[in-house]
Amino acid sequence: MASRIKLILVVAILSLIGGGIAAYKHVELGLPLRVGDLPEQWLVEAKITFIADGGKVNARLSLPAAAIDEGLGKDAGSVGYNYYVDKDLGEYTAVWTSEKKEKDENQAIYYRVSFPRRQKSGGEPIPNAGGGKPEAVTPGFAGAMEDAAKKVVERAKSVSADPDSLFVGLFGEIAAIETSQEVGLLRARYEDESGRSALTVLGIDLLNMAGVPARVAYGVRLEEARGSQQPIRLVEYYDGATWKVRDPDEPSSTIDPTKMFVWNRGGGSLFEVTGGEASQLVFTVIRDLIPLKDLTDLRDSPLLISTIFGLPASEQAVFRFVVLIPLGAFVVVVMRNLIGIATLGTFMPVLLALALLEMPVDSGLIMFSVIVAAGLWFRFLLSKLNMLVVPRVAACVVIVTLLMMLLSVISYKLGMRSGLQITLFPMIILAWTIERMSLIWEEEGKRSALLQVGGSLVVAVIAYRFMAVRQVKYLAFYFPELLLVLLAFIILLGRYTGYRLSELFRFRDFKEV
Amino acid sequence: MQDLKKQDASAGKLASGPKPPVEPTTPPPVAPTKRWWHRWIRTPRELREMGVVGINMRNARFLLPNNPRRLYELVDNKLRTKQIAAEHQLAIPETYAVVRSPHETSRIDRLIEGRESFVIKPARGSGGKGVLVIMSREGDDFIKPSGARLSLDEVRHHCSNILAGLFSLGGRRDFALIEHRVQPARALTEISFQGAPDIRVVMFHGYPVMAMLRASTRESDGRSNLHQGAIGVGIDLATGRTIRAVHHGHPIERHPDLKVPVVGVQLPHWDAILDIAVTCHEMTGLGYLGVDLMIDEEAGPLMIEVNARPGLAIQLANGVGLLRRLEPVLARHESHPHDTKAQKIAFSQRSFAAAGVNAKPA
CATH class of the missing domain: 3.30.1490 (Dna Ligase; domain 1)
Structure with missing residues (x-):
């Protein structure tokens, strides 16, 4: 009985703490409990990292004009720096200065912009800053390069009527896979010098040569990925009246405000760090469900309440997935202890479900089945060789790797982009599933093996469906203290002594004698 | 302390003597009415009324409180099991x-x-x-x-x-x-298709609770797992006669391959088997356990392994819910904490004798 009282006490305390904090957040901080009460917010975080030299540090980050002009939610975070915003000819720059930083110390500076789904990308046509007309800068072509460039420009000019169509024509030609000799020559030369963004730089030079002033702009892709992204190079050109921004990858359309946010234009550098080396700028984009103001309130709350919001967005992005893991575990507990579905291992379904979150489910499941089936077949071939266990698992890993590559290539050739996502499946999970399954196959028969793998898949899909619900995601991330309530629930389930659903079926023929 | 023990023991003897009312009487089985859902499931209530134990209940009520984690090593490692079995003069291969x-x-x-x-x-x-x-x-x-x-x-x-x-x-x-490979006794080889049949006795606080014999079939391919198609044969604890058999959950009278009757077979050395089972409880200290034995033609019953997490299929083979027996044992264990080995066996044989066998005059 004593243990029963303890149990009730623990459950009550956990629920009280969790529920209490959540209630405080809702009532005091005004965080809505239901998702969808507020428009979706994009949170774009720029993060400059560098290693201090040991002396004065001055870091400058060019800011999107929209952030200041339109009053978008914004905030800068960095401990131990003086910070101000510098305005010059409609261009804004955030400046961080510090008198002295420890030598060889890793430094990180953040700037965040948050905005609702909007109609503008920041790449709209604007007049030339300071009035007047800009001049095209003649690129320093010489010799064979100059001739080739001239030919390309003339060809493009002859079929275009204005700077817009010239832009489309030029980028269409230099990006084509089958291209002319001249472009080939130019491309080879530029790729030596500027690597991946070679085509953008080449296009800008060609535009300038054709008399259209052009320069680089930088944008951030609005898609939620787990990691951080490099700034995307865009092209800004002057069409005679205004500066326009286009994406060289999609030359024929203007910037789609739902997919791209133009961070910097005007041809200036994106960021500069003096007094530090190995400086780098990365962007993290996350989709927030509450406005930045509320988020700032949250962040400034006491430690217990602010929880993960005190972290920079790049770290928060990881937690978006981490907070879902307990939910998956909860689903596994329900499925195993209440329903009685047999799974391979306890938490394999959770890992599988996490992998599914990153890709289209149907193709993910097909890929999983194909790889496991093929791996199993190879595994049986291997078992004829009488190998020792550890080398056999290693062999399994090799086979799975090769299968993944093969499948990716095949699905790419067939035009199924989703096939490429296969690499998101945790390799070890696949190899381990194959090994475990083949053992069960040999020991307990194929029925058992299929039942357990099938059970794992079913549980994984259910866990995935659960974790993918927007409301669930919202509560898990913005009210992580509710996980304590979940914990209390799991503890209660741990004491459930009733029948599992599968047992009602198992004992259906039970008759007392 | 010593005296107290003696007193309790003698009290136990008295109680198990001529006074039948102390014995827990199993309620008469509820007449099963066939319902439409019985083709697919039984409701939790029906199962509870029949005393069926599920996995969750087994773990929470019987395994966790009675089998301390540290004792598992004794039975999970057969080398250790055999070592302590030898110390207790148990017959082992x-x-x-x-x-x-x-x-x-x-x-x-x-x-x-x-x-x-x-x-x-x-x-x-x-x-x-x-x-x-x-x-x-x-x-x-x-x-x-x-x-x-x-x-x-x-x-x-x-x-x-x-x-x-x-x-x-x-x-x-x-x-x-x-x-050593056990050469199964004739009585057993006759009812098993290849493979040696083994006997499982489930023990609770040292009282034999239920017993079953598992015999392989052509389908189970020499293995004795019920869900792989082996047959489970319920055994009367009092006499060691088989009383009921199931194949894939359905009652059968004869072996599906050999066509010999599997019900009504008398197992040899039954008393020795129960004795080994109780000794296994004493030597491991596990409160809830399953003891697996085989009967060797020459050496008699041999203890093969002890299982700290015995399964629930034994209920199907016997047609009796485990709770029907675990609850009386628990009551007995609380009222007579110092029962001797012989008293425990006597209690189980008396309380859990199969109704049908007892009713028939021998």
Whole structure:
């Protein structure tokens, strides 16, 4: 009985703490409990990292004009720096200065912009800053390069009527896979010098040569990925009246405000760090469900309440997935202890479900089945060789790797982009599933093996469906203290002594004698 | 203290003597009315009324409180089990050799020299995983019960698989035991298709609670797992006669392959079997356990392994819910905490005698 009282006490305390904090957040901080009460917010975080030299540090980050002009939610975070915003000819720059930083110390500076789904990308046509007309800068072509460039420009000019169509024509030609000799020559030369963004730089030079002033702009892709992204190079050109921004990858359309946010234009550098080396700028984009103001309130709350919001967005992005893991575990507990579905291992379904979150489910499941089936077949071939266990698992890993590559290539050739996502499946999970399954196959028969793998898949899909619900995601991330309530629930389930659903079926023929 | 114990013990004797009212009386089975859903499921209420124990209940009410984690090592490692069994003079299959290192695998031919038949099993295996039975030898080949031939190399490979932990719980490194192959008693071979049938006795606080015999079929391929198609045969605790048999959950009278009757068979050495089972409880200290035995034609009943997490299929084989027996045992254990071995066996035999067998005059 004593243990029963303890149990009730623990459950009550956990629920009280969790529920209490959540209630405080809702009532005091005004965080809505239901998702969808507020428009979706994009949170774009720029993060400059560098290693201090040991002396004065001055870091400058060019800011999107929209952030200041339109009053978008914004905030800068960095401990131990003086910070101000510098305005010059409609261009804004955030400046961080510090008198002295420890030598060889890793430094990180953040700037965040948050905005609702909007109609503008920041790449709209604007007049030339300071009035007047800009001049095209003649690129320093010489010799064979100059001739080739001239030919390309003339060809493009002859079929275009204005700077817009010239832009489309030029980028269409230099990006084509089958291209002319001249472009080939130019491309080879530029790729030596500027690597991946070679085509953008080449296009800008060609535009300038054709008399259209052009320069680089930088944008951030609005898609939620787990990691951080490099700034995307865009092209800004002057069409005679205004500066326009286009994406060289999609030359024929203007910037789609739902997919791209133009961070910097005007041809200036994106960021500069003096007094530090190995400086780098990365962007993290996350989709927030509450406005930045509320988020700032949250962040400034006491430690217990602010929880993960005190972290920079790049770290928060990881937690978006981490907070879902307990939910998956909860689903596994329900499925195993209440329903009685047999799974391979306890938490394999959770890992599988996490992998599914990153890709289209149907193709993910097909890929999983194909790889496991093929791996199993190879595994049986291997078992004829009488190998020792550890080398056999290693062999399994090799086979799975090769299968993944093969499948990716095949699905790419067939035009199924989703096939490429296969690499998101945790390799070890696949190899381990194959090994475990083949053992069960040999020991307990194929029925058992299929039942357990099938059970794992079913549980994984259910866990995935659960974790993918927007409301669930919202509560898990913005009210992580509710996980304590979940914990209390799991503890209660741990004491459930009733029948599992599968047992009602198992004992259906039970008759007392 | 000593006196107190004696008093309790004598009190127990008295109670188990001429006074029947103390005995827990099992309620008469509810007349089962056939309902439309019985084709697919039973409702939780129906199961509860029949005293069926589910996995969750087994774990929470019987395993966790009565089987301390530290005792598991005694039964999960067969080397340890055999060691303590020997200390308690329990009959167990003779160990020929223990293979502990890859080096010893390479000289396995010397370890099994002169042994016509033997069994190789992992020390930490469970549920018959990784057990290799060799019936006889022909030249350089080893013959399995199914008639399949193995070369010395294959036997050696099996050994190294065991050492690598292929069959052990959690894939831990393991030892391989080479031991005597039980020559099952005639009464048992007659009702089993290949494979040696084993007897499982479930014990609670040292009282035999339920017993079952598992015999293989052509479908189960020498293995004795019920869900792989082996038959489960319920045994009357009082007499050791088989009372009921199920195949895939359905009652049967005859063996599906051999067509011999499997109900009403008298198992030999029944008293010795119960005695071994109770000793297993005493030597391991586990409150809830399953004891697996085999009956050797010459040596009689031998203890094969002790299972700290016995399954629930035994209820199907006996047609009795475990709770019907666990609850009276719990009551008895609380009222008579110092029952001797003989008293425990007597209590179980008296309380759990099969109704049908008792009713019929012998």
